[in-house]
Structures are given as C-alpha cells and as structure tokens.
Amino acid sequence: MLVFAGAMMVATGPPGAAAAADRPDGGGLPAVDIHGFVSQGAIKSTHYNYLVNSDRGSFDFTEMGLNFTTQPTDKLRLGFQLFARRLGTTGNFSAKADWFYFDYRWRDWLGFRGGRVKLPFGLYNEINDVDAARTPILLPQSIYPLSSRDFLLAQSGGELYGYVRMGNAGALEYRLYGGAVEVDIPAQAGSPLQITAVETPYVVGGRLLWETPVEGLRVGGSAQWLRLDLNVTAAMMPFTYQIPASLWVSSVEYAAHDLLLAAEYGRWRSSAESSNDKLSPSMGNVTSERFYVLAGYRFARWFEASAYYSLLVKDADHPDGVAANQHDWALTFRFDINAHWLVKLEEHYMHNAAALDPALNGVVPADLYKLDQDWLVFLLKTTAYF
Amino acid sequence: MRRFQLRWILPLLAAALAGALGASRPLAASPPTYRLIVNPKNDATGVDRRFVADAFLKKITRWPDGESVHPVDLSAESLARARFSEEVIRRSVPAVKSYWQQLVFSGRDVPPPELDRDEDVIAYVLRFPGGIGYVSGAADVDRVKVVTIK
Numbered sequence: 257m258l259v260f261a262g263a264m265m266v267a268t269g270p271p272g273a274a275a276a277a278d279r280p281d282g283g284g285l286p287a288v289d290i291h292g293f294v295s296q297g298a299i300k301s302t303h304y305n306y307l308v309n310s311d312r313g314s315f316d317f318t319e320m321g322l323n324f325t326t327q328p329t330d331k332l333r334l335g336f337q338l339f340a341r342r343l344g345t346t347g348n349f350s351a352k353a354d355w356f357y358f359d360y361r362w363r364d365w366l367g368f369r370g371g372r373v374k375l376p377f378g379l380y381n382e383i384n385d386v387d388a389a390r391t392p393i394l395l396p397q398s399i400y401p402l403s404s405r406d407f408l409l410a411q412s413g414g415e416l417y418g419y420v421r422m423g424n425a426g427a428l429e430y431r432l433y434g435g436a437v438e439v440d441i442p443a444q445a446g447s448p449l450q451i452t453a454v455e456t457p458y459v460v461g462g463r464l465l466w467e468t469p470v471e472g473l474r475v476g477g478s479a480q481w482l483r484l485d486l487n488v489t490a491a492m493m494p495f496t497y498q499i500p501a502s503l504w505v506s507s508v509e510y511a512a513h514d515l516l517l518a519a520e521y522g523r524w525r526s527s528a529e530s531s532n533d534k535l536s537p538s539m540g541n542v543t544s545e546r547f548y549v550l551a552g553y554r555f556a557r558w559f560e561a562s563a564y565y566s567l568l569v570k571d572a573d574h575p576d577g578v579a580a581n582q583h584d585w586a587l588t589f590r591f592d593i594n595a596h597w598l599v600k601l602e603e604h605y606m607h608n609a610a611a612l613d614p615a616l617n618g619v620v621p622a623d624l625y626k627l628d629q630d631w632l633v634f635l636l637k638t639t640a641y642f
Numbered sequence: 643m644r645r646f647q648l649r650w651i652l653p654l655l656a657a658a659l660a661g662a663l664g665a666s667r668p669l670a671a672s673p674p675t676y677r678l679i680v681n682p683k684n685d686a687t688g689v690d691r692r693f694v695a696d697a698f699l700k701k702i703t704r705w706p707d708g709e710s711v712h713p714v715d716l717s718a719e720s721l722a723r724a725r726f727s728e729e730v731i732r733r734s735v736p737a738v739k740s741y742w743q744q745l746v747f748s749g750r751d752v753p754p755p756e757l758d759r760d761e762d763v764i765a766y767v768l769r770f771p772g773g774i775g776y777v778s779g780a781a782d783v784d785r786v787k788v789v790t791i792k
Contacts, residue, residue: 289752325752330703330710335749355749364702374748382748389743419701421692427701471692471732514734557736592736595718641743 292322295387297637305616306633307402308344318342319385333359355410365418372412376431376463377478378505378520381408387639392588393602396548396566397611399505399520411435411459426469432462453487472512479504495532514554521547545569560590570610579624583607597640604633674779676722679786681773688790695731697774700751705772712770713754714763722778
C-alpha cells in the first residue's frame with residue numbers, strides 16, 4: 257500500500273500543491289482530492305450486549321477515514337483511503353488501507369479497477385462504515401452485518417465494471433470482481449478454539465443493477481462466492497477448517513427527490529469442513545435467510561428520518577425460536593448541523609436474539625434460546641466530514 | 643338595483659380575469675432560474691435530460707462524439723442549483739450530496755467542482771471542449787452556448 261501511495265504522490269505531486277485537470281483555475285498537474293471523516297457513537301441496550309458491551313452503555317464505536325483521489329487523465333484515476341475503527345474489541349484504532357486502486361475507464365460500458373476495492377454486494381455494502389452517506393446509524397444488520405465487515409467490505413484483486421444506457425429501456429450497471437479477502441483474526445478470549453490464521457483462497461462475485469424506465473427505480477441482484485481457511489488450535493492440537501460460502505441478495509430501490517424506499521432479500525449458504533472431526537466436527541450446509549424493507553424521507557435540509565424492518569433467520573430449515581431468528585424494527589433521526597457535521601439518534605426494537613454474539617454475552621451458543629425475546633437498543637452518533 | 647350590480651360586477655370580473663391573464667405574461671417572459679451551457683465547440687443544440695443527469699452524476703463520461711464530459715456545479719446554496727437538481731437530476735441537492743458521499747468514501751469517484759459565481763462556471767465550461775454547466779438566468783452567456791434540455 258505504501259508503494260502504491262508513493263507512486264501516487266510521485267505521479268501527482270504533493271496534495272494541495274498540484275493543479276487539477278478539473279480545477280477551474282487551470283494548471284498542468286492533476287489535483288489530489290482529499291476527503292475524510294470522524295465518527296463517534298454510543299450504544300446502550302437493555303438486557304444484552306449488542307455489537308459491543310452495550311448493556312451498561314459503551315462509546316467503543318468509533319470510525320475515521322482519510323482518502324486521496326486523483327485523476328491524471330480522463331480515463332485513469334488513482335485513490336487510497338486509510339481507515340481506523342474501534343467497535344468493541346475489534347479494530348482498536350489500527351490504521352489500515354481500507355481501499356487503494358487504479359481505475360482505468362476505457363469506455364462508459366467498460367472499465368477496470370485493480371487494487372483493494374470495496375465489494376459491490378447489495379445496494380449499500382460499500383458504505384457500511386460511511387456514516388455520512390446514509391440515514392441509519394446501523395444499516396439493516398441482516399444484510400449488512402457490522403460483525404462481518406472484514407469478510408464483506410473489500411477484496412484485493414480486480415474488478416470489471418460498466419454502465420450501459422439502453423434508450424427507453426433504462427440503463428444497466430454491472431460489476432464483476434475476483435481476488436482475495438484480508439481478514440483480521442478475531443478476539444477469542446476464553447474460547448476453547450483459538451484461530452491462529454485466516455486465509456481466503458478466493459472471493460469472486462458480481463452485481464447487476466437495472467435502472468428502469470421509471471426514474472429513480474432500480475432493481476438488481478448480487479452474488480458472491482468465497483472460501484475461508486482457518487488454522488485452529490484446540491487442546492494444544494492444531495487442525496484446519498475450510499468454510500466455503502455462497503451469498504446472494506436481490507435488491508430494489510426507489511430514490512426520487514427526497515424520498516428513499518428500498519428492500520432486499522438474500523440467502524447465504526455455508527458449511528465447515530474440519531480436518532479433525534473428533535476434535536471439532538464438520539458442519540453440513542446451513543442457509544440463512546435475510547430481508548429488510550426501508551423507507552426514508554428528507555423533511556428539510558437539516559432533518560431526515562428513516563425506518564426499517566430487518567429479519568435474520570440463521571437457518572432457513574429451522575426458522576423458529578429465540579436463537580433462530582431476529583426481528584429488528586429501527587427508527588432513525590438525522591440532523592445535519594451544517595455541511596460538515598451531523599448528529600443521529602436511533603432506536604431499535606428487537607425480537608429474539610439470533611444476531612447476538614454468545615461470547616459477548618457470556619453464554620454458549622446452545623443457551624441462546626434461553627434469552628428473553630424482546631429488547632431495545634439506543635444509539636447516538638455524530639460525524640464530522642469533509 | 644340588480645341591474646346596477648351587474649353593470650359593475652361584470653366589468654370587475656372582466657378586469658380581474660384580464661389582470662390574472664396579464665399577471666401570467668411577465669412570469670412567462672421573466673428569465674429562467676437557470677440556463678444549461680456548453681462549450682461553443684460543442685455541436686449540440688439540445689441535450690437529453692437523462693444524458694445531462696447522468697453526466698452530472700458521472701455515470702457517463704463521454705459526449706456522443708467521444709469528447710470527455712466535464713460537468714461543473716454551482717454552490718449548494720444557489721437557487722439555480724436547487725432548481726436544476728430537482729428538474730434535471732430529479733433529486734434534491736442534499737440527496738445528490740448524499741450520492742456523492744457514497745461514491746467519495748467508497749473510492750468510486752469525486753463530485754464535479756462546485757463554483758460560487760456564474761462567471762466562474764462560464765470560464766470553466768470555456769476551458770474544456772466537453773464542458774457543461776448551468777448558470778442563473780440573469781448571467782451573461784454571450785461567450786458560451788446555451789442549449790435546451792429535451
């Protein structure tokens with residue numbers, strides 16, 4: 257990444273010192289666009305710890321990013337973003353290259369990106385950690401789980417993309433990608449299984465969106481295939497897990513003027529093959545089912561509201577029970593104090609507990625069914641951005 | 643008495659109707675809130691609205707003749723921008739801002755430059771053969787080409 261950043265600096269000159277191809281005052285060298293954000297959130301829940309130690313209230317919900325983008329020619333763009341976060345015990349403010357790429361847009365209908373690029377999965381996966389770009393603090397967690405950010409947000413490899421207008425039939429936007437995912441080893445304090453290494457031999461997928469003749473209405477689908485290879489130690493014995501997974505989601509969105517309506521439905525299938533079934537058994541295919549419907553409206557420049565219902569069913573073959581599904585009704589108010597600062601308030605009414613992390617709640621997964629059915633989550637978040 | 647009322651009421655109604663019709667004339671003749679402008683080297687005399695919307699959202703980057711599109715916006719507080727955004731892009735200015743936040747922080751693209759004054763937009767459009775912008779209805783557009791939106 258540092259090599260990439262260095263090459264970008266050599267190609268474009270120092271940020272702020274160069275003149276832009278698109279700068280109104282002219283100049284010979286391309287400019288560097290610099291954008292950044294800092295978000296600080298607070299989470300309080302009743303009954304359980306959700307994402308963080310939220311039962312007693314937690315401020316361990318911080319994100320920050322700084323990105324640089326330049327366009328040396330009409331067809332070529334370079335960019336990278338540094339990102340750090342803390343969500344409970346994950347992240348710990350360790351700055352990472354969130355994305356970095358070169359992007360060659362040969363024609364509007366065909367371009368290529370190489371580097372580390374965000375995954376186009378569903379409508380909003382790419383902005384799962386960009387608070388300013390959406391109304392809800394938490395996107396519907398059935399489709400966009402923050403706990404799976406490392407697996408789902410970006411891949412290192414290549415991407416083909418394009419946009420094709422089809423006259424009165426609307427337009428098609430497509431993206432196809434392949435590469436590998438870099439995954440942090442999760443915190444495992446107290447777990448009998450210790451993960452010592454995580455690799456993804458491959459991740460491939462794509463997204464196709466049709467902008468229909470009804471302006472603002474787009475429909476489409478995304479699919480992704482990947483495999484996680486885990487090196488695990490249990491009782492001082494090393495063994496491996498291979499976890500192949502396939503995910504798809506279908507999407508529909510209507511965005512016009514200040515109104516946003518969206519719904520997505522998806523199924524994710526995975527299995528786990530252990531190299532030592534006596535120590536830790538393999539698991540057959542499990543398919544989870546995920547759905548949400550969302551509505552948002554901007555009442556004024558400074559005020560937006562949105563609401564959604566999100567459903568997670570962990571195993572579509574066994575959909576019933578406290579530990580088997582989770583219903584999430586969310587309501588958000590967003591206040592834009594000015595063009596660079598916003599504050600959000602959000603409330604979730606939860607029914608059942610399938611998305612709870614058992615380790616975070618001091619229970620073993622088999623005991624999740626004993627938990628109470630109804631609980632609440634309150635969030636407050638503020639973001640400064642430029 | 644009744645005849646007296648009719649004698650006065652009818653002319654009053656006629657005057658009111660004429661006034662209403664007259665009032666609409668200056669409205670129709672008043673300058674538009676914004677005008678779409680392109681570089682004089684551009685052959686286009688009218689541009690499809692969807693093409694303009696796609697150009698300002700950077701979904702398309704080329705004119706039909708292959709020239710690169712260089713869109714430029716007025717500042718977010720501008721009345722011309724608000725009207726252009728609603729009528730051409732069919733989204734409010736904050737909604738378009740939100741669209742750009744999504745692209746900026748996911749590494750997809752950056753928004754067109756935002757300039758404060760009509761003269762700056764005109765100068766920008768003159769710099770690029772594929773330049774396209776909009777200015778307030780009162781702006782002096784002698785040096786650029788005003789195009790209609792189809």
